[in-house]
Amino acid sequence: MSPVFGRRSGQLFVEEVPLAAIAEMAGTPVYVNSAGGMRAQARALIDAFAGQDVQVCYAVKANHHLAILKLFASLGLGMDTVSGGEIARALKAGCPPERIVFAGVAKDDDEMRQGLRHDIWQFNVESIEELRRLDQVAQTLGTRARVALRVNPNVAAGGHDKISTGRKGDKFGVPVENAVSILGEAARMPGIEPVGLHCHIGSQITELAPFEAAYLRVIEAWKAVRQSGVPITRIDFGGGFGVHYREAPNFTIADYAAMVKRITTGLGAKLVLEPGRFLVAEQAVLLTRVIYLKETGEHRFLVLDAGMNTLIRPAMYGAWHDIEPVGIPGAELAPTEVVGPICESSDFFARGRMLPRMVEGDLVAIMQAGAYGRVMASDYNSRPGPAEVMVDGDQFDVITRRRPVEKQYEDEVIPPWLG
Known part of the structure; x- marks a missing residue:
């Protein structure tokens, strides 16, 4: 409790x-x-990553009430959104667009235009087809979309089959080995500015090992993309850390932060985290x-x-x-x-x-x-x-x-x- x-x-x-x-x-x-409980969770996460270059973006889908979004935005959190409706909620609650990330496998043209017109911080793109479509929409508006490519590290994790999202058969992301070629194409698109890689392997994860295994594959791909000449600067590790339902997770948020620091020290990458369940x-x-x-x-x-x-x-x-x-x-x-x-x-x-x-x-x-x-x-x-x-x-x-x-x-x- x-x-x-x-x-x-x-x-x-x-x-x-x-x-x-x-x-x-x-x-x-x-x-x-409980507003007090949510503030305490957010501050615990922020404190755990003190000294690291991290932007925390609350996953709006976990609980999208305007009062909750307002509370987190007032603490400096951004918003991880998965629809135009969630972007609208984030803005209504006072989250600045420069802290909004837009994810999801099926962004339509209107939603893309919405994000572009508000100049949101990052689009998490899930496929080459989406990337090409976003490029066309951005060109019609005379702007560029900042893009992090979601890669699938083929790591099974999550408290249930229906909330595991990082396996080869899942609908999310592209194979991690395709990151260099896809972001190479993105760099040549007039409407796209490649800024990073993104992954999210599941929800209600109670062990550290799947996180580290996935993150190491993403870091390897991030280095390969930079070596190919595409100057990406961000790694978005998503969310998924578990909470205490029947049993407590086998790690603390301090353990998680220490692991992330150990494997990212020296990279010079801006890190993005997208917790939802953990906070609420x-x-x-x-x-x-x-x-x-x-x-x-x-x-x-x-x-x-x-x-x-x-x-x-x-x-x-x-x-x-x-x-x-x-x-x-x-x-x-x-x-x-x-x-x-x-x-x-x-x-x-x-x-x-x-x-x-x-x-x-x-x-x-x-x-x-x-x-x-x-x-x-x-x-x-x-x-x-x-x-x-x-x-x-x-x-x-x-x-x-x-x-x-x-x-x-x-x-x-x-x-x-x-x-």
């Missing part, structure tokens, strides 16, 4: 605020974000309420008002989230199926979890919910979308209002010919 969450007189608090007070004010389900995952909870306790023979079902439409990670990835009663927990534990209201058998948060007995009306905190939680929520089953709250010390505010059903269909049109 993140240190921003703790118990006082048996009640679960976030920073200086009891979670029960948030539920009373905002209702449930509600995501509760453990700094938020999904606060939900028990609808009822259903007991059928050998099974105890704790039925919540949050479901896979609210937090899809357990259903999609089999992901583990700690589950805590908000009130005083009972002493006797029993295997419990923690489920939501969605009409799908996959609508589970946990199976056979050892939990104290809770009953109708009790509050439950699903922990480590800050990354890929609210941003992946849906309107499935036309259930009202969850609210969001941000806490800072002893103050808190609703930062996203609950989305009522009427808002879900206000942009839907019934054709007049249906009568």
Whole structure:
């Protein structure tokens, strides 16, 4: 559990605020974000790389709320974006374009123009086809795109097959051995300014070895590109460092920074890091309420008002989230199926979890919910979308209002010919 969450007189608090007070004010389900926790994570990362030439760019896809982007931008972080919409969010939150990176395998012409018109710091290009298209778009605007080529070092890593991105069969990047030829062609394009190499091998990585293996291959390619005459100056190592879900990673952020320093000392390269989950995952909870306790023979079902439409990670990835009663927990534990209201058998948060007995009306905190939680929520089953709250010390505010059903269909049109 993140240190921003703790118990006082048996009640679960976030920073200086009891979670029960948030539920009373905002209702449930509600995501509760700790500003203090996110600041602490960002500062820990910045401090770990003190003395190294590093630009940290928060991976917006992990949690794209404007308040969270504003918080990180105020600390000097840039933004790693993967769509035109995320670029717009980053700018709206006050991140200067000279700290925005634009990644993703399917940038369309409008998104390219958007990035070019704002003169963003870097395009992470994923293919020769994208590079040629970006060159054409940049020429029509009379400008040049600063480009880091994403290379695939063929290193398997990540907490799940669906979040491993650096293998030969993955859709991301180009083979690392093709970097010299592709950036050689890029250097001859009027609309392209090659500035570096980029890689990202996966998410929720809990060992240092895959990072080092991948980075060494990227560094070797970076040297080869420079020796070929293309004067690139940056290496973007992406993100992916794991957080404590069921088990803690086998390294600290200080260990990671020391490894990066050891293998990059003397290169003279500007380094870019793109953490997302690391900065936000453990700094938020999904606060939900028990609808009822259903007991059928050998099974105890704790039925919540949050479901896979609210937090899809357990259903999609089999992901583990700690589950805590908000009130005083009972002493006797029993295997419990923690489920939501969605009409799908996959609508589970946990199976056979050892939990104290809770009953109708009790509050439950699903922990480590800050990354890929609210941003992946849906309107499935036309259930009202969850609210969001941000806490800072002893103050808190609703930062996203609950989305009522009427808002879900206000942009839907019934054709007049249906009568």
